[in-house]
Amino acid sequence: MRKSVLFLAMLCLCVVSGAWAEETIKVGYLAGITGDFAAYGQPEVNAVKLAAEEINAKGGVLGKKLEIVIYDYKSRPEDAVNAVRRLIDHDKVVAILGSASSGANIATAPLVNRAGIPQIGTLSTNPLVTVDEKGKVRPFMFRICFIDPYQGRLIGYFAAKELKKKKAAILYDVGSDYSQGLREYFTKSFTEYGGTIVADYGFRGGQDMDFRAQLTQIKATDAEILVLPNIGKDLALPIKQASELGMKDIIYVGGDGYGEFMVEIAGKALDGSYWMYHLARQDPAMKPFFDSYKAKYNDDCQEFAIAVLAYDSLYWLADSITRAGTAEPKAIRDALEATKELKLHHATLTMDPKTHNPLDKDAVVLTVQDGKSVFFKKIRPQ
Amino acid sequence: MKEVSHGLETFLQQVINGLSLGSVYALIAVGYSLVYSVLLFSNFAHGGFLVVGGYACYAALKVLGANIWVASAMSLVGAGIVAVVTERLAYKPIRERTNVTLYLLIASMGMSIVIENLFVIFVGGRFRALPPVIPTSPVSLFGLATTSAFDLLSLVASVVFLGALQIFLLRTKWGLAIRAAAYDLRTAGLMGVNVNLLVSIVFFVAGALAAVGGIFLSVRYTLYPQLGGITIKAFVAAVIGGLGSLPGAVVGSIILGLAEMLTAGFISSQLRDLVVFSLLVVTLLVKPSGLFGKNVSEKV
Amino acid sequence: MSGYTEGIIILLCINAIAGMGVSLLTGFAGVFSLGHAAYMALGAYTTAILTVQYSMHWLPAIVAGGIVAMIVAYFIGVPTLRLMGDYFAIASLGLGEAIRLILENWQSVTRGARGYPGIDPYTTLPVAVGAFLILLILMFNFINSRYGRACKACRDDYIAASLLGFNTANIRILALVLSAFYCGVAGALLGGFLSFIQPVMFDMMKSTELTAVVVFGGLGSMSGTLLGTLVITLVTELFRPISQYRMLIYGAVLVIIMVIRPEGILGNRELPSFFRRFLRRDS
Numbered sequence: 001m002r003k004s005v006l007f008l009a010m011l012c013l014c015v016v017s018g019a020w021a022e023e024t025i026k027v028g029y030l031a032g033i034t035g036d037f038a039a040y041g042q043p044e045v046n047a048v049k050l051a052a053e054e055i056n057a058k059g060g061v062l063g064k065k066l067e068i069v070i071y072d073y074k075s076r077p078e079d080a081v082n083a084v085r086r087l088i089d090h091d092k093v094v095a096i097l098g099s100a101s102s103g104a105n106i107a108t109a110p111l112v113n114r115a116g117i118p119q120i121g122t123l124s125t126n127p128l129v130t131v132d133e134k135g136k137v138r139p140f141m142f143r144i145c146f147i148d149p150y151q152g153r154l155i156g157y158f159a160a161k162e163l164k165k166k167k168a169a170i171l172y173d174v175g176s177d178y179s180q181g182l183r184e185y186f187t188k189s190f191t192e193y194g195g196t197i198v199a200d201y202g203f204r205g206g207q208d209m210d211f212r213a214q215l216t217q218i219k220a221t222d223a224e225i226l227v228l229p230n231i232g233k234d235l236a237l238p239i240k241q242a243s244e245l246g247m248k249d250i251i252y253v254g255g256d257g258y259g260e261f262m263v264e265i266a267g268k269a270l271d272g273s274y275w276m277y278h279l280a281r282q283d284p285a286m287k288p289f290f291d292s293y294k295a296k297y298n299d300d301c302q303e304f305a306i307a308v309l310a311y312d313s314l315y316w317l318a319d320s321i322t323r324a325g326t327a328e329p330k331a332i333r334d335a336l337e338a339t340k341e342l343k344l345h346h347a348t349l350t351m352d353p354k355t356h357n358p359l360d361k362d363a364v365v366l367t368v369q370d371g372k373s374v375f376f377k378k379i380r381p382q
Numbered sequence: 383m384k385e386v387s388h389g390l391e392t393f394l395q396q397v398i399n400g401l402s403l404g405s406v407y408a409l410i411a412v413g414y415s416l417v418y419s420v421l422l423f424s425n426f427a428h429g430g431f432l433v434v435g436g437y438a439c440y441a442a443l444k445v446l447g448a449n450i451w452v453a454s455a456m457s458l459v460g461a462g463i464v465a466v467v468t469e470r471l472a473y474k475p476i477r478e479r480t481n482v483t484l485y486l487l488i489a490s491m492g493m494s495i496v497i498e499n500l501f502v503i504f505v506g507g508r509f510r511a512l513p514p515v516i517p518t519s520p521v522s523l524f525g526l527a528t529t530s531a532f533d534l535l536s537l538v539a540s541v542v543f544l545g546a547l548q549i550f551l552l553r554t555k556w557g558l559a560i561r562a563a564a565y566d567l568r569t570a571g572l573m574g575v576n577v578n579l580l581v582s583i584v585f586f587v588a589g590a591l592a593a594v595g596g597i598f599l600s601v602r603y604t605l606y607p608q609l610g611g612i613t614i615k616a617f618v619a620a621v622i623g624g625l626g627s628l629p630g631a632v633v634g635s636i637i638l639g640l641a642e643m644l645t646a647g648f649i650s651s652q653l654r655d656l657v658v659f660s661l662l663v664v665t666l667l668v669k670p671s672g673l674f675g676k677n678v679s680e681k682v
Numbered sequence: 683m684s685g686y687t688e689g690i691i692i693l694l695c696i697n698a699i700a701g702m703g704v705s706l707l708t709g710f711a712g713v714f715s716l717g718h719a720a721y722m723a724l725g726a727y728t729t730a731i732l733t734v735q736y737s738m739h740w741l742p743a744i745v746a747g748g749i750v751a752m753i754v755a756y757f758i759g760v761p762t763l764r765l766m767g768d769y770f771a772i773a774s775l776g777l778g779e780a781i782r783l784i785l786e787n788w789q790s791v792t793r794g795a796r797g798y799p800g801i802d803p804y805t806t807l808p809v810a811v812g813a814f815l816i817l818l819i820l821m822f823n824f825i826n827s828r829y830g831r832a833c834k835a836c837r838d839d840y841i842a843a844s845l846l847g848f849n850t851a852n853i854r855i856l857a858l859v860l861s862a863f864y865c866g867v868a869g870a871l872l873g874g875f876l877s878f879i880q881p882v883m884f885d886m887m888k889s890t891e892l893t894a895v896v897v898f899g900g901l902g903s904m905s906g907t908l909l910g911t912l913v914i915t916l917v918t919e920l921f922r923p924i925s926q927y928r929m930l931i932y933g934a935v936l937v938i939i940m941v942i943r944p945e946g947i948l949g950n951r952e953l954p955s956f957f958r959r960f961l962r963r964d965s
Contacts, residue, residue, distance in 0.1 A: 033926040034499060038507030039606065041926075072925030077797075078883055079918075081876055082689055086922060089686035106799055107878040115685065126796070133800040174652050175786055175882060177796035201651045204783075207611045209603040212399040213646035213654075220392050233509045233604045244530035245395075246520045265511040265604045302508065424768060475941045482944070483768065484714055488897050489940040491890055495933030503926055614886075621772055656783045659776040663762070666773045670765050 024067035025060075025327045027052075027317065028087035029310075030098035030108075035075030036206065039232055039261075040100060040306045044122065045070055046297050047289075047307035048097065051314040054292070061321045066314070069093060073104055080104035081111065088115045094327045095119070097313045100306055102126030102177055105141065112140045118333040120144060120317065122309040123256070125151060126177055130356040142336050142356045144313050144349070145278060146363065148178070151255050152185025152229075154276045154363050158379060159225050159253055160193035162365075163274070167198045169223035169250075171214055171238055173205035173230050182229030182255050198223045205230070211238040212245060219247050226250050231257030236265035243269035260302035263371040275366045278305050279346040280375035283364075286345055312344040395527040396647040397640065402533040404639025405540040406602065409595040410616035411623070411631035412544060413588040419564035419626035420584050423483035424617065426490040427468055428592055429610020430497030435461035435593025436600040436609060437505060440512055457597055458590040465589025466582045468493055474578065494610060501607035510605045512597070536598050543594055544632060547587065551628075556583055564626065615642075618658055622665045624675025633673060637661075688807050689875075690919055695814035696805075696871045697895070698911045702821050703864025705896045705907035709950075710825060711857035712837030713763070714771045717778020718865050718892050721751040723785055723884035725866025726873040727792055730801045740804035744813075744870040751866025752859045754781070759858040763851065766840075778889055785881040797880035798873075805874030813871060817864060818908075824860070825904060833857050834902065865892075898939055900946030905953035910946070 029048050033041035048068055056065045069091045073080035080099060087093045088111070096112065099105055100123035109129065112119045121129050121143040130141045146154075159165050168190055173179035187197055198221045201214035215238060218226065226242065228235050235257050242250065243266075252273035260281075263270055279286060281304060289311060293301045301307050319342055320335035321327055339351040350359040365376040410432065417425045438460035442453035472489045521531050551557035559580055563570040571577040595616075599609060615638065623634025641661060646654040665672060700722060707713050725747035732743040762773045785792045792798060824830050832853045835843040844850045873879045891914075899910025917935070921928045939946070948956050 031925075034502055034929045036608075038502050038608070039509055040507070042506055042508075070925070071922055072928065074929065076883065077878060077880060078872070078876060082686075082693065082919065083922065083925075085686040085689040086919070089684040103797055103878070103880050103882075106797065107876045110803060110877050111685075128799055173795075175795045177880070180794060180796050201646075203646075203651055204655050206608075207614065208654075209599075209612060210399070210403050210642075212402075213396055213643040214651050216392055216395045216399060217647050219395075233606065236509065237603055244520050244528075244532075246522075246528045261509050265509060267514065422768075424772070472937045472941060476944055480944055484897070484901075485940050485944040487714075487768075487771075488894055489937050491894065492933045492936030492940065495929055496937065499927075499930040499933060503930065618776070625768075652787050656780055656787075659780040659783070662776040663773050663780070666765055666769055666776075667761055670769045 024065045025062070025321065026067050026069055026091055026093040027314070028084070028091060028093040028096040028098075029068050029070045030073050030080055030083055030087075030096065030104065031070055032075040032100060033072040035073075037075040037100060040303050041072070043301055043303045043307040044098070044100065044310040046293065046299075047301075047311040048314055050289075050292060050296060051311045055314065055318050061318045062325070062327060064327070066318065068314075073099060075101060075104075077101075077104045077107035081107050084108040084111050084119075088112070088117050093117065094321075094329050095317055095332055097310065097317065098122055100124060100309075102129050105129045109138045109141045113138055116140060116333075117329045118142060118336055120313045120336070122313055123306050125256075126181055127355075127357075137354060137356055140333055142351070144309050144316060144358065145256070146361050147357055148181035149185045150361075151276055151363070152182045152187075153189040154379065155182070155186045155227060155229070155253055155255060156189030156193055156195070158274065158276065158365060159227070160190055160195045162377075162379070163225065163251065163253075165224040165251070166195050167221075167223050168195055168225045168227055169199035169201075169218040169221060170197060170227045170229070171201050171203065171211060171218070172228075173234055174202040175205050176230070178231065178257075179205070179229045179234075183227075186227055186229065203234070205234050209233070209237055210241070212241050214238075215242050215245055215247065218242075218250075219245055223250060226252050228252060228254040229257070230254070232259070233265065235259075236262035236270075239269050239273065240266040256305050258305075258366065258373070260300070260304070260373060263368070267371070270368045271370065273368050274376065275368075275373070276379075277364045277366045279308055280364050280366055281373060282375050283346070289345055308346050312346055315344055316342065316349060391527065392647070396643045398527050398529050398533070399647075400640035400643035401636065402529065402537065402639070403643060404619075404636040405533075405537045406595060406598055407616045407619045407635035407639055408632045409540055409543065409591055409598065410613050411620040411635045412547065412628055413591040413595070414613070414617055414620045415623070415626055415628055415631040416547075416584060416588050416591075418620070419628075420560065420567060420581065421473070421477065421483070421486065422626075423486040423490070424625070425588075426487065426613075426617075427472075427493035427497065428490075428588065428617075429613035430494045431461045431465045431468075431589045431592035432596035432599065432613060433497060433501060433605075433607060433610045434464045435589075435596030436512075436605045437501060438593070439597045440510060440600065440605055443513055454594075454597060458593045461593035461596065462586040462589040464497075465585040465592070469581060469585040474581070477581075498607045498610060505607070507607055510600070512600050512605065514601075532602060536602070539594065539598070543591065544628075547591070547628070550587070556580070560584060615658065618662045621662060622672055624672025627672065627674035630672055630674030690915070692805060692807060692810040692871075692875055694911065694915050695810040696868050696875065697915055698908055699814055699817050699871070700865045700868035700892055701895050701899075701907045701911045702817065702904065703861035703868070704892045705899070705904055706821065706825070706833070706864070707857050707861035708893060708896050709901040709903065709907065710830065710833040710837060711854055712840075713854055713858065714767070714893065715774040715858075715861075716771045716886065716889050716893065717774035717776070717781075718861070719884040719886070719888035720778040720781035721755060721862040721865035722869030722872065722888070723782060723879075723881065724751040724754055724862075725869035726879045726884070727785060727798065727869075728866070729870035730798045730873050730879060731791065733802055733804070734798070734800055740802060740874060744867055744874075747870035748863040748866035751862040751869070755859050755862030756855065759855045763854045763858060775886065775889070779886065782881050782884055785884075792881070795881060797878055799878050801873050801877045801879070803874060803877050805871045810871055810875070813867065817867065821864075821904060829853065829856060837902070894936055898936070898946055900948035900950060902950030903946065903948040903952055903956075905956075906946055906948035906951075909948065909953070913947075 258275035324331035324335040439457035623630030729747035900906030
């Protein structure tokens with residue numbers, strides 16, 4: 001009896017949501033709420049909801065409200081595939097935002113291409129997300145972030161030209177596509193700028209928490225900088241442990257894996273490190289975002305890169321729908337591709353139609369002082 | 383000559399790193415082994431108890447503003463209670479009905495997923511760290527190697543807790559009962575031991591030990607819902623030492639810690655886990671009962 | 683049929699094929715494994731490399747994937763199957779992780795952790811369903827054959843079976859090798875379904891899930907495994923709208939089924955006999 005009541009209730013819910021569908025524009029969002037990226041799942045969900053609320057409060061898009069359908073993909077490609085199929089066939093979304101993971105987006109790319117639904121990767125920096133292995137652009141895949149080769153080159157350029165260091169050590173995650181990519185491209189560009197890699201050590205992300213073996217070996221070399229192309233705890237822990245091993249003079253440099261939560265773990269050791277990032281917290285254009293995020297969720301949004309990219313992805317999509325004049329997926333795709341000099345909160349966006357990557361996106365270098373990340377400078381390597 | 387002393391220094395440093403890692407594994411491995419010795423199943427939810435302990439300590443320090451001693455005590459008791467409740471809810475009905483330990487194993491995997499995701503949902507996945515209540519400043523050892531003050535403390539604490547456990551097992555009435563139960567739970571029951579109470583005590587002790595491990599791990603490393611995953615290494619250590627043997631768990635942990643650090647340092651950091659799992663498989667093939675385990679012969 | 687339903691059916695078939703393999707080993711031969719995702723990985727990578735690198739047709743490539751898994755299983759099984767009970771499970775866990783680590787580190791062949799992209803989407807609905815049906819018929823033939831009964835005898839009483847003249851060691855190896863073949867094929871199909879594979883897809887979590895499904899359905903019941911696969915796959919899909927609770931529910935379901943019905947949904951009966959018994963009890 002109770003089962004049938006529940007069933008009826010669910011049925012009603014379906015009918016009600018079906019009736020609503022006509023007045024809203026449905027957008028899917030792939031979030032890594034559980035699994036390996038769980039630390040980043042909540043901020044991205046919060047941020048995209050915030051963006052939808054703000055856009056809807058201003059009258060929505062084309063007179064319709066945006067409705068965000070959020071599915072968790074357990075941080076795993078095989079689950080992302082099913083989530084995307086459901087978004088397309090069951091929820092009939094016009095576009096999909098997320099995920100932050102390159103692996104998941106490479107797996108969903110053939111699906112969205114076949115279905116003709118545009119998808120925007122938030123933090124998926126692997127080139128293969130938008131361009132297939134034969135070098136052809138995937139027509140319906142886009143991204144809002146810069147790519148691994150660019151980020152790797154940034155670190156190499158910054159280390160060699162700005163910091164003027166010649167000897168680098170790398171500590172990277174063997175099990176992560178992101179980390180492997182950054183390492184590869186950093187090594188290439190750093191050696192091109194005349195630097196040498198004096199130590200190159202891997203570890204297994206996830207369960208590995210002790211990096212002292214590798215750090216001890218690095219300490220025995222004359223490395224001036226330690227490049228950490230990792231994310232999350234795998235960034236904070238090596239720094240903490242290096243300082244415990246008495247490595248005072250080495251400079252830590254890394255990519256966009258940086259997050260403010262690292263200060264709680266690594267403390268003072270983090271001071272003086274440099275991070276290639278998408279934006280700075282002090283950016284005046286971002287103040288409204290951080291203020292409303294704090295007001296709505298009572299949280300500082302320490303993992304702000306993923307949150308801001310999720311937030312701006314929706315603004316980018318909303319703008320494209322407006323420019324397309326219709327919420328028809330193919331028209332949205334064309335509008336996304338034609339994006340030029342679009343002023344978003346964290347950056348100005350121009351799409352490269354040949355790769356679907358942002359064109360000449362500035363990177364921001366952050367440095368840490370007294371446990372706070374501060375803007376260091378904007379760079380664009382030659 | 384300078385080269386040689388430099389190499390020696392690095393080697394010593396790696397040995398110290400290995401001992402420090404091994405001492406953390408030991409605390410977790412002993413809890414594993416304790417439960418195995420009595421119920422003969424690998425409790426995969428042990429990592430969950432560790433996470434409970436870590437978060438309990440974090441909450442006591444940050445939210446209640448307690449000092450580290452109070453917070454640790456609360457964490458030990460909290461994790462112990464969670465362990466007992468887990469046993470009562472999930473394992474007791476199974477072990478009373480059947481002696482197929484496989485069912486207990488699956489239930490324990492389920493419990494570990496449940497505990498991890500409860501924290502993901504209600505606390506959030508963010509990486510946290512306990513405030514620096516335990517110093518982690520570098521300490522130089524005779525100018526040869528550097529370690530953190532925390533490592534020395536954790537080594538001392540491991541010894542104290544494992545020593546206390548040994549005294550509990552050898553000198554108290556319940557310790558005797560647990561040892562008897564480890565020999566044969568059913569017979570111990572027939573001899574008048576209150577089996578349910580005994581199992582609860584075992585789980586409480588195991589949970590409390592896991593909490594000590596949890597506090598250490600969250601100070602040494604970081605605290606997050608998937609932290610329990612590290613127990614897989616402690617589990618491997620317990621198997622190498624001999625499941626069910628407490629000295630074995632300690633020795634296995636030290637071996638594993640050293641093997642990891644020396645492999646990563648001198649052979650290849652990528653091969654570190656491969657060496658861990660190869661050690662496991664080789665141990666099982668050569669001496670399945672581990673270094674200190676009792677030999678189990680098939681009963682006809 | 684919508685792509686979504688189609689995707690779920692394909693995934694069901696893939697999970698069911700792997701589930702049948704593990705069910706044969708765990709439910710029928712009584713060998714408990716925590717590393718079978720590694721055989722899926724072997725199948726997936728072999729097929730991916732053969733089709734992409736050597737442009738082989740997908741059909742022989744899938745079979746080759748299964749065979750590579752079989753060969754590796756044989757060389758693993760000969761030494762390790764001497765271990766009994768929990769100890770084999772622990773060894774298989776170690777070996778499973780070791781195989782995955784090798785795939786991750788052997789970059790020149792597997793492209794490492796970044797994954798293997800560009801696999802032809804050969805796993806269409808007819809291919810998946812066809813593979814499932816063929817393997818299903820073969821499996822039921824096997825478990826009702828002399829060898830299948832020998833497996834059950836080994837499971838129920840290893841020593842008695844060997845006293846009765848069964849070569850118990852060989853039977854256990856046969857079961858392991860066959861189950862590796864099923865998992866290898868399932869992995870190969872998964873690669874064709876996703877067009878992209880990564881070593882991390884085949885970790886301990888996946889191995890646990892495979893075994894959990896078998897225990898959930900009932901040890902020693904092939905139809906129970908299929909039912910278990912159906913329930914677990916559908917539950918994860920149905921609960922997608924409350925997605926953050928899915929893993930919690932999955933864990934809780936595992937515990938609850940072990941507590942209230944440790945013998946699994948069907949016990950050790952097959953579906954028809956389960957219904958007969960069920961009806962008789964009713965009347």
